[in-house]
Amino acid sequence: MILTVTPNTALDITYRVRSLRPHSTHRVSEVTERPGGKGLNVARVLAALGHEVTVTGFAGGGTGRIVQERLTTTPGVVDALVPIGGATRRTIAVVDELSGDTTQLNEPGPTITPPEWSAFQEAYEGLLASASAVALCGSLPPGVPVGAYAGLIRTARAAGVPVLLDTSGEALRRGVAARPDIVKPNSDELAELTGSHEPSRAAHAARRRGAHAVVASLGAEGLLAATPEGTWRAGPPGRVHGNPTGAGDSVTAGLLAGLVEHRPWPERLVRAVALATATVRAPVAGEFDRKAYEDLLGRVAVTGEVTAA
């Protein structure tokens, strides 16, 4: 199975209102809820692609119970979240019916205690034994040491499990130094890590810092990959309209799927761009449009060069 780690899981709630006006009262016309946090989103996409996925991280409180109940009804996803005393955070997206614009309210998340963090590390090591790849996804909640991902990367490498890291800031900086197989920053995260705003230069700089491969997401321009086998760019055919929520998590899912199937890099990138584009186009945030995905697989352009052996 593929293992995804989400230390800061969430219950993602979406409200539809006519138009959000500060300091007034709104009747919510529609409420939708689903398990959230990057690794849970990645897992949902991987499961939809037919992969067996196990999710771990933390869950607690009434919101954690709702997240776990929802996971039991998601085919292909196995729940291995570790219980905590605090309550899983909520995120609320308030969508204006009139404009389609979204206002986001993100709770801070519970504090993880040292015994909870130890219990998680033990569970993680056990899960690695049957994992073909692991993705470490998103921010670290309060209480988790900032070098946490670096430690989890070393554990995965010691177990011979390839590891993808998708985070930002100091957690990314320390994680990269632990030599993960793939990091997947966006252009801002990459610039913050390397000090360079030129994506190609920054991606190579990130490799020198320790990442075996760097896949930078450049928004509408697609992906830039700097790997030991070569350097490529992959982009969608034409401009894409829609909701970009979850597109980055679909990139991660595409990269992991290509990794465990031992596809060459250009094929992994095509898949990742096709999934991300099909996610932007889907009517529901974070879902992907399967027909669009299959159609896009033949239409994503990849350019690049292979490194001389």
Place this chain on the structure above:
Amino acid sequence: MILTVTPNTALDITYRVRSLRPHSTHRVSEVTERPGGKGLNVARVLAALGHEVTVTGFAGGGTGRIVQERLTTTPGVVDALVPIGGATRRTIAVVDELSGDTTQLNEPGPTITPPEWSAFQEAYEGLLASASAVALCGSLPPGVPVGAYAGLIRTARAAGVPVLLDTSGEALRRGVAARPDIVKPNSDELAELTGSHEPSRAAHAARRRGAHAVVASLGAEGLLAATPEGTWRAGPPGRVHGNPTGAGDSVTAGLLAGLVEHRPWPERLVRAVALATATVRAPVAGEFDRKAYEDLLGRVAVTGEVTAA
């Protein structure tokens, strides 16, 4: 015990943000949660005054579980909420740290099925057997017939239990016709019921429609009571600054406490105004400042006349 009925219970969530700006992302700095819906607020105040209270209405889903867990840790309040298949609604109050202004997002609430409504009616009849008074509080959720409160009032009267009604619109109109002991509308609700914007005239009109006593809340001006024993006005000493959330529920609690202790009307009104004023003054929305309450008991002014026997 005193029984409060809240058909549309809620999980009331308060978020503090720096300043709410539509179409941007906000980090919530503080999250507070508590059981909500008018009857649950009334119960909390009555329990703080030393009364035994039982709450009924509906609870379901993950949010309902959180509401019920919180009730178990509220001393003096007994949970007799009836389980439903749908999920209890959330209300979210987003408070700007800079201005103190509040933006409110209210979920619609679950639909009550006919068997759930029947189960509630049966539970209600059972609870009346040991009730010294009952308060019917707030809006009716989808699925509950608009004449519901009228039926519940008749059941209470048949059981010899005095009944207070605090609702609005058609549910109030039909409820008044069933001859409740007390109705507690605000001036808008009273005007909608009677067609008169003059509170004293409107209160007497509401009595002619069936209510034994009418206590109208006139905001900062206090209360106007039209009862079989006489007509009174009671108001706070001077202008009150603070958060009016929950002040109406504190009025209900004060009236119920005075009712079960068989206090004369002027005393009930003093207590209700003192509680409401101490609620507006409290730093936490919906709580009351006990010291302010005790101090105000001696300072609320009542004027009026007793009906000739």
